[in-house]
Amino acid sequence: MFLATARLGGIVAFASLAKGALYNQVISTKYGDVQGYPAFNGSTQGIDNWQDITVWKGIPYAASTAVSNRFKPPQPVSAWNTTMYAKDFGPVCPATLGEVGDHTLSEDCLSLNIWTAANSTDAKLPVAIWSYPAGSTSGDALFDGGGMADKGVVHVTYNYRNGALGWLAHPWLSAEMSASYGTNSSGNWAVLDQQAAVKWIHENIAAFGGDPDQITVMGQSAGSAATYHIVNSPLVKGLIKGAIIQSGVRYPKDPLCSSLAENYGTLDAALAKGSSYVSGLNATSLEELRALPLSAFGTTASPPGQGNDSFGAVLDHYALPTTYMESLLQGAANDVPIMTGNTKDESGASYGLNISASTYLSDLNTTYESWANDFLAAYGGANSSAAVSAAYNAQWSDRSAVGTWLWSQLWATSSQQPVYNYFWDHAPPGQTQGAYHESEINYVLNNLYGTDLPWTADDYAIAEKMNAYWVNFIKTGDPNGGNLTRWEQTGAEQIVQRVGNGWGAMPLTHVELFEEWFGNLTTVY
Known part of the structure; x- marks a missing residue:
């Protein structure tokens, strides 16, 4: 200590x-x-x-x-x-x-x-x-x-x-957890x-x-x-x-649920992976495993493909009680107001992208398979690199925003608590990644002073507004107040609150297309 x-x-x-x-x-x-x-x-x-x-x-x-x-x-x-x-x-x-x-x-x-x-x-x-x-x-x-x-x-x-x-x-570990905590999981x-x-x-x-x-x-x-x-x-x-x-939540049938931050695996798969990992450490008992020096758990000591980075959350019905879909339909243990959203250049979208039409088409076919032509028709198939790069990024950004909005519709099936969706599109200065993953954090927390970027007066003004929305929500469960642009609760209307380079309701695009595509997928998280 x-x-x-x-x-x-x-x-x-x-x-x-x-x-x-x-x-x-x-x-x-x-x-x-x-x-x-x-x-x-x-x-x-x-x-x-x-x-x-x-x-x-x-x-x-x-x-x-x-x-x-x-x-x-x-x-x-x-x-x-x-x-x-x-x-x-x-x-x-x-x-x-x-x-x-x-x-x-x-x-x-x-x-x-x-x-x-x-x-x-x-x-x-x-x-x-x-x-x-x-x-x-x-x-x-x-x-x-x-x-x-x-x-x-x-x-x-x-x-x-x-x-x-x-x-x-x-x-x-599961045996020990069963004896001590009444759950046959680890x-x-x-x-x-x-x-x-x-x-x-x-x-x-x-x-x-x-x-x-x-x-x-x-x-x-x-x-x-x-x-x-x-x-x-x-x-x-x-x-x-x-x-x-x-950055955030998404529709539980989106395949990205299997790879982005919110992913989890089955307990059986986790137990098999853990058994292989421990075997690679040459530990023959739980006592030996706990007696190993910390250095044994570095990635260099890990079996191929089984390093530290390969471990993650497990649907164990204890710490993670149910699938995301079940929690949405049955009601979360903590039925509280939610604020959630995404940034423009994350989860597949990359600022400054420069790809060919053939790469764009290949990605559409790989991602959407039999639905590729529908997405091509929705997002366009112009031949210039700038046009196809913009179309490529747009379908990824839309997928995040629409998926979060669809999640909010599911939340409403079991909850009367409000959800507020946002879409962040401001690129901090002094970098080339656009409105990248994590780029909203300084503004939300009102701590530009802690990060060495060439902040401008506009950045401080944006931080003041972003932080005010977040603080209002923390204090009241509602981001609105003061002189801020009105932020509507997420409902049936297909809109999301734009924050960053602009403020106010922003229409979502191609909601029905994504909803139909998600509806035909079989895996549910």
Whole structure:
């Protein structure tokens, strides 16, 4: 456990600036005392209340996952007796060996970070829990919570296991889970970490000025999958009041469900993969598997095709209780308002694409098979490279937007809670990927200050609007308010809210074509 005795010298200098800020006092959690510190050391563009914002980094929400706790649900953290000076981000959960940025890899990695501008532990501010995308960590500057805290939200990020250590299923582990937890399944340790973080936050966030009865979970890509798993899970039923799922959700018959962030496999397949992997490690018992050094789980020690990157979520009917289709039709465990959407240049669409007509036609035939001519007729087949590249990108962007809209129609079959769909089309400056996957995050979190891009006045104005929609939703379950362009709930009308380079309702195209194509596919997630 990463604890240190409080050092208050650097905090005293701020006392005259914000006498009520929480970095001026020790906070008591159910597991021990923590001392935060000022999130900013001076005025910052886009931040109004910089002197009031406190951050705590590296607070453990569960015990170390090493040795006897490896391949187990997260175990309760032991209480500490001295004050923890929460100045540094905790270690990164390992998926591959080495170091990630300035953070060391360790199996003692289940920690979280909290930002708030509350000046009282009784403030009862709304709470947002951010789940990061793949290949990231809770300490990444892209997810810095100071911009959300500035707008009256207690913002929390956290680490969770990944790779084999986060997802391995095996008959030994299933037997242990059956004896200890009553479920004959294994894997999904990462999902259980995510849900344990929600439980810890619900239990302790009031001490940081947050309202445990007003928690919104949010995330992007793999973090959106984490968010969706929380929405669907009976293990955290009743602990959240809203969810923001960024890149995202899609119609459960879309084949992309098998490969993008929200994908999962069957338990039988996961057990077979896990058995092969463990055999490659030459472990002959669960005790031996847990006694192996961390280095054994690097990708170099993995059998061909069975490295850390090959592991993922498992439909185990425990951490993942049902298929996505079943959850939509029967009702999610957490029936809450949803905000969800996509970016223009992701999930098959690539900004600056330059392909030939033959490549375009080949892709249509491979993707849509007997429906290829229908999509060719819908999107055009001009011979110029620019035209076919635009058509290629358009059908991928539409597929994401329409698929998310169709998901929203299914959500409405069992829920009266609103869904708000968006489509992000702004390209951040200083890069050549367009409105790429993850490109909306800085704007949503109002933290342009944390990323080194040549931001313009337009970017700060866009961030102000984007963040306002998100903060409104976190506070009320509705993104509307103030002088923002009206954002309609998703309903029967085939529209989505455009955000970024423009604001307001944007019509969807070729909805019926995608709906008919999806309807003829047999695999359902």
